Amino acid sequence: MTRIGPLDVVDVFVYTVVLGLFVQFFPEVISESFLITLLTAVLLKLVLELVTWVKKSLLARRRARRGVRRGLNLAMLILVLPGSKLLVLELTALVFRGEVQLGGFFLVTGLILVLMLARRGTRRLFRSSPVAADAAPARRAAE
Known part of the structure; x- marks a missing residue:
């Protein structure tokens, strides 16, 4: 199990901003309060990390296998893609009981695509940051 790091906290804040923008610009997206928006961002972070792990696992298994198993892994991957969106919808409905509608x-x-692009952008920003470049050797030495 990995530890929660600073980039995970940044992800939650970025997700909160993106979710807030979706609430403001799309009337179908509703969040009752800022706290609920923040908690929804945490839920989205957890779900998207899980889905990303499953997708990477399926892709690795697909590359390693041949024949029928490879086809089954591809079919599972195709089911995971839309299934992840349905999982997000159902979990928010279950956890927040109407206080959040996505x-x-x-x-x-669209929300998930924007969240993933925002995450990639912030990760790229931190990777190219001079402060991050100075801290990288110290992190490697500590590991």
Whole structure:
């Protein structure tokens, strides 16, 4: 199990901003308060980390296998892609009981795409940062 790091906290804050923008610009996306938006961002972070891990695992298994198993892994991957959006919709409905509505399937798909792009952008920003470059040797030495 990995530890929660500073980039995970940054991800949650970025997800909160993106979710807040979706609430403001799309009437179908509703969040009752800032705290609920923040908690939704934490839930999205957990779900997206889980889905990303599953996708990477399936891709690794697909590359390693041949024949029928490879086809089954591909079919599972194809099911995971839309299934992850449905998982996000159902978990938010279950956990927040109507205080959060993320719209429909296509709006959640757009939200997840924007969240992943924002995450990639912030990670790239921190990787190219001079402060991060100075801290990298110290991190490697500590490991």
